[in-house]
Amino acid sequence: MCGIFSVFLPDGVVETCLREFAYQASRKQRHRGPDSTGVVAGDDFAIVQERLSIIGLVTGKQPLVSADQNLILAANGEIYNYKELAKLVSNRRGAPYCPRSDSDVILALYEEFGTECASLLWGMFGFIIYNRQTREFFVARDGLGLCSLYHGQGADGRLFVASEMKCVLSPDVTIFPPGCYMTGNALNYKIVEYYKPQWSSLNYLPFDAQELYARLQTSVCYHMNADVPIAAFLSGGLNSSILCYLITRYYKDCAPQTRLKTFTIGMEDSHDLVAARRVAQFLDTDHTEIVFRVDEAIDLLPELIWYLETYDVSTIRAAVPMYILARAARSSGYKVIISGEGANEIFGGYLYFHDAPNEEEFSLETTRRLLDCHLGDGLRANKASLAQSCELRAPFLGSPFVTYAMTINGRDRMPQQLGNSDVKVEKYILRQSFQHCLPEEIIWRQTEQFSDGVGYSYAAEITRYAKQRIAPELLATAAERFPYNTPTDAESYLYRSIFAMEYEGDRRARTGVGAPCPTSSSTRITCSTLC
Structure with a gap:
């Protein structure tokens, strides 16, 4: 479990030091991941991850970047079936695939399956993937919302996504719906429900x-x-x-x-x-x-x-x-x-x-x-x-x-x-x-509310x-x-x-x-x- 933060700027909006802006905004949720802070930023985006290292202690530092340097991932949560998913990726690629951590399979699955990757994951998660080439993002949250996630848009059109509401620097803040993914850019995006239990x-x-x-x-x-x-x-x-x-x-x-x-x-x-x-x-x-x-x-x-x-x-x-x-x-x-x-x-x-x-x-x-x-x-x-x-x-x-x-x-x-x-x-x-x-x-023993059982x-x-x-x-x-x-x-x-x-x-x-x-x-x- 960690904390993730991102800001995406629309065309025409400039932030003189976007990396520092994102780093400071994410500080408010650093209690979620005190082991390390990772930042990847460009002219129109910045992604931060506050890491609580649990799996892949040495190799799993985030944000994770794809082999071609095009895709950037910041993930919060745990993917419990990551070993099975790693085998799926290996079989599909016809070559061995050794994930750097459980979160790394998200990046590999996105490369192979696109937006369908979210429905393959078993765990608790909220994550952000950014495509440098297309300048589009892909954001998803687990079906039951076990990992908190929020998003909001600033007056100038910049879009925030964060694990905690306090990091969304906009009055227009909303709970990111569980079981959904969001794809697009800062001014043109859509939210799609992928988890529909019956x-x-x-x-x-x-x-x-x-x-x-x-x-x-x-x-x-x-x-x-x-x-x-x-x-x-x-x-x-x-x-x-x-x-x-x-x-x-x-x-x-x-x-x-x-x-x-x-x-x-x-x-x-x-x-x-x-x-x-x-x-x-x-x-x-x-x-x-x-x-x-x-x-x-x-x-x-x-x-x-x-x-x-x-x-x-x-x-x-x-x-x-x-x-x-x-x-x-x-x-x-x-x-x-x-x-x-x-x-x-x-x-x-x-x-x-x-x-x-x-x-x-x-x-x-x-x-x-x-x-x-x-x-x-x-x-x-x-x-x-x-x-x-x-x-x-x-x-x-x-x-x-x-x-x-x-x-x-x-x-x-x-x-x-x-x-x-x-x-x-x-x-x-x-x-x-x-x-x-x-x-x-x-x-x-009869069920008691937690706040009753303690006294x-x-x-x-x-x-x-x-x-x-x-x-x-x-x-x-x-x-x-x-x-x-x-x-x-x-x-x-x-x-x-x-x-x-x-x-x-x-x-x-x-x-x-x-x-x-x-x-x-x-x-x-x-x-x-x-x-």
């Missing part, structure tokens, strides 16, 4: 516990590919516990001398600390517990909102403990972290899914949640970890696993009755698939602090100060105020909105309950 109409596979286990195991193995040590976030919940189990199995088979490093966080009253300790003991991981206080969380809010580029309440609440976890992991020497994002979206893990009236509504809602995750949990996972120069990987969101899991019948993925009792359990088939792998109390007093204390800071008369006039997406309570007003100090303008406020709350008939729940 999960809601493909829910036909019956549940098979062995198949689900094998598919997730394969996804974990791909996500373990790195030239640096890997750790895991362990909350003691089902998702992270399953992943830690599969990683320990991976190490037994592939690296018997390696012991998994795990991190957990919570307040003194945290359920997560207790549950994670139980899992760590069961799996014999090298475990670190971090206990934090609410006043620490409050102190972090301004800097965290600057990193996150959002004012969404649930995203910010959950980001605080993840930010502290990432800081601990990085200080312990870990750049790559495995985490359990995605399982709740795929398997209906949020408690409101118990209210789904039928399998069709359930499937539609899981599809919506998954495609919107880049606005909430996906954004939080990406930016809170990279704020501490850590890359977070989510095996549940690996492309092949998502495709498989989302084609399982909705009725099988819905909450199921537990034995002969009247109790329904969410993520039932995931629990069944791993019920012999972990302690029973972990397998059947039930956490959200209440944050809300109390916000009410102390934001007077009722401020809330009464909120619509005058914030006419777009007006905050309706003290906590949302507090976050919006901090956001507005860093990011001015209506367009930037529109990029800072979190994932929408449930809307279908299956989700009879209020936003405050969900968060």
Whole structure:
């Protein structure tokens, strides 16, 4: 994971020192890649990459340039199937091809397949390719938007593309849509959707516990590919516990001398600390517990909102403990972290899914949640970890696993009755698939929001602090100060105020909105309950 930035000038626009301009603009996202900064610039373009070196530590420095010096690539993310793609390129060329890093296959695929290259990639990515000869660019983002990406146009027509909104030096800034590519030049370009999942109409596979286990195991193995040590976030919940189990199995088979490093966080009253300790003991991981206080969380809010580029309440609440976890992991020497994002979206893990009236509504809602995750949990996972120069990987969101899991019948993925009792359990088939792998109390532990699991007093204390800071008369006039997406309570007003100090303008406020709350008939729940 890295940070990328580019600026493309239209004909007639001159920047006296475009290289320096781009270098300075990209500095704001240097936390994403502190290992090195690479710049390639010409008269009408500049491309910058802030590198967090994980694969190809010596050979993978970017921007990468093609053998004929015509194509320039800056990429952010990880391409998990790059070895298979390297073989594809070799076979197509009839000559050996050895990629300099996982990102290098993007350049080779573009040379061979053009714009179709994006649909061949399995991973999380955002990248920019510039063709010196045609003076055109090709920009793409992964299907679920696991890597953040923004674009915007200046008053003089110059076009910006960057991993973070703060680097787009224009009030006209927009989230680059997931699953799309953009091609053209600064004044004449088009955005094309290449990723069009049809999960809601493909829910036909019956549940098979062995198949689900094998598919997730394969996804974990791909996500373990790195030239640096890997750790895991362990909350003691089902998702992270399953992943830690599969990683320990991976190490037994592939690296018997390696012991998994795990991190957990919570307040003194945290359920997560207790549950994670139980899992760590069961799996014999090298475990670190971090206990934090609410006043620490409050102190972090301004800097965290600057990193996150959002004012969404649930995203910010959950980001605080993840930010502290990432800081601990990085200080312990870990750049790559495995985490359990995605399982709740795929398997209906949020408690409101118990209210789904039928399998069709359930499937539609899981599809919506998954495609919107880049606005909430996906954004939080990406930016809170990279704020501490850590890359977070989510095996549940690996492309092949998502495709498989989302084609399982909705009725099988819905909450199921537990034995002969009247109790329904969410993520039932995931629990069944791993019920012999972990302690029973972990397998059947109810899903909790991350911000609840770290301590039930956490959200209440944050809300109390916000009410102390934001007077009722401020809330009464909120619509005058914030006419777009007006905050309706003290906590949302507090976050919006901090956001507005860093990011001015209506367009930037529109990029800072979190994932929408449930809307279908299956989700009879209020936003405050969900968060």
